[in-house]
Amino acid sequence: xxxxxxxxAKQFVDFYYNTFDTNRPALGALYRDQSMLxxxxxxxxxxxxxxxxxxxxxxxxxxxxxxxxxxQPSNEAGGILVLVTGALLIDEEQKPMNxxxxxxxxxxxxxxxxFNDVFRLVYGA
Amino acid sequence: xxxxxxxxAKQFVDFYYNTFDTNRPALGALYRDQSMLxxxxxxxxxxxxxxxxxxxxxxxxxxxxxxxxxxQPSNEAGGILVLVTGALLIDEEQKPMNxxxxxxxxxxxxxxxxFNDVFRLVYGA
Numbered sequence: 001x002x003x004x005x006x007x008x009a010k011q012f013v014d015f016y017y018n019t020f021d022t023n024r025p026a027l028g029a030l031y032r033d034q035s036m037l038x039x040x041x042x043x044x045x046x047x048x049x050x051x052x053x054x055x056x057x058x059x060x061x062x063x064x065x066x067x068x069x070x071x072q073p074s075n076e077a078g079g080i081l082v083l084v085t086g087a088l089l090i091d092e093e094q095k096p097m098n099x100x101x102x103x104x105x106x107x108x109x110x111x112x113x114x115f116n117d118v119f120r121l122v123y124g125a
Numbered sequence: 126x127x128x129x130x131x132x133x134a135k136q137f138v139d140f141y142y143n144t145f146d147t148n149r150p151a152l153g154a155l156y157r158d159q160s161m162l163x164x165x166x167x168x169x170x171x172x173x174x175x176x177x178x179x180x181x182x183x184x185x186x187x188x189x190x191x192x193x194x195x196x197q198p199s200n201e202a203g204g205i206l207v208l209v210t211g212a213l214l215i216d217e218e219q220k221p222m223n224x225x226x227x228x229x230x231x232x233x234x235x236x237x238x239x240f241n242d243v244f245r246l247v248y249g250a
Contacts, residue, residue, distance in 0.1 A: 036197045038208075043197075065250075070243045072161045072168075074229055075200060083163075083227045083243040087250030096250035100225035102208045102243075104199055118195045118208040118227075122247045125190075125212030125221035 009071035009082045012105055012112060017064040017086075024055045030114045037117045050117070059090040064099075078107040079115070085122075098122040134196030134207045137230055137237060142189040142211075149180045155239045162242045175242070184215040189224075203232040204240070210247075223247040 019026050031037075031047035037054075038044075044053045066086045074081040082103040087096035104116035144151050156162075156172035162179075163169075169178045191211045199206040207228040212221035229241035 038195045038197060041193070041195065067248070067250075068166070068245050070163045070166065070245065072163060072241045072243060074241055075204075079200075081206070081227065081229055081241045081243065083225065083245060085225060085245050085247050098223070098247055098250050100208065100210060100245075100247065102206065102227040104206055104229075116197045116199055116206045118197060118206065120193050120195065120208065120210050120225075122210050122223055122225065123192070124249060125192075125223050 005073050005080045006071050008105070008112065009080055010069060012080075012103070013066060013069055013082065013084055016103075016114075017066065020054070021063050025051060027051060027054055031117075032108075032113050032115075035114050035117070037119070039117075039119045040121065061091050063089045065089075065096070074104050080105040080112070098124075130198050130205045131196050133230070133237065134205055135194060137205075137228070138191060138194055138207065138209055141228075142191065145179070146188050150176060152176060152179055156242075157233075157238050157240075160239050160242065162244070164242075164244045165246065186216050188214045190214075190221070199229050205230040205237070223249075 028047050028051040031050050033046045036045055037050045044050050064086055068085045070083045072081045084101045087098055089096050099121050101119045103114055105112040106115040153172050153176040156175050158171045160172055161170055162175045169175050189211055193210045195208045197206045209226045212223055214221050224246050226244045228239055230237040231240040
């Protein structure tokens with residue numbers, strides 16, 4: 001991945017949700033031992049546990065649709081904060097659920113890994 | 126503010142929205158020259174511009190209600206990533222709007238300032 005932080009964020013988000021929707025175990029390549037996931041308040045540390053969590057979610061099919069994507073530099077070392085809002089469809093469900101997800105991407109050897117990952121469904125107020 | 130990252134995040138978020146809802150100009154104390162705000166895709170750099178943006182939003186009264194709050198350490202220097210979901214009521218409007226907001230807090234002299242701030246309304250899918 002190359003380019004400015006906005007391009008990198010868009011490339012990452014497209015790749016992340018495409019991988020999530022087609023080959024969840026392959027998401028492991030995006031995390032490291034120090035990576036953190038907070039998924040609906042459940043906290044997991046490290047790539048192995050994160051992939052276990054993501055692959056054990058109780059649905060067969062999922063499709064994410066991105067509504068908004070924002071990015072900012074998160075430090076002077078090239079980190080990127082990303083905030084996504086979107087909708088997802090699970091299995092044969094017809095009604096999408098809204099979600100938000102915040103990532104911090106950290107540079108490593110010409111690419112990036114996910115250091116922070118926080119996911120929440122958004123229910124109507 | 127003191128305590129672990131989750132306590133600090135909760136203290137910050139309570140203070141932030143209370144200040145936003147009662148005394149918007151005072152939010153300036155939470156930002157620095159290098160702080161970034163992306164508010165509904167509009168990007169602003171620096172405390173002065175951020176306060177101008179926040180105080181010029183076209184409503185008189187606003188009330189935030191937090192639904193969820195998650196936090197993670199964002200680096201080894203004590204930074205904290207915060208993701209909030211919630212609802213807000215503007216002026217005499219009866220129907221709340223859903224929003225999400227992601228912050229990165231950075232330690233400074235025993236307290237914290239807002240380095241990253243990304244706000245988005247969440248519309249039903």
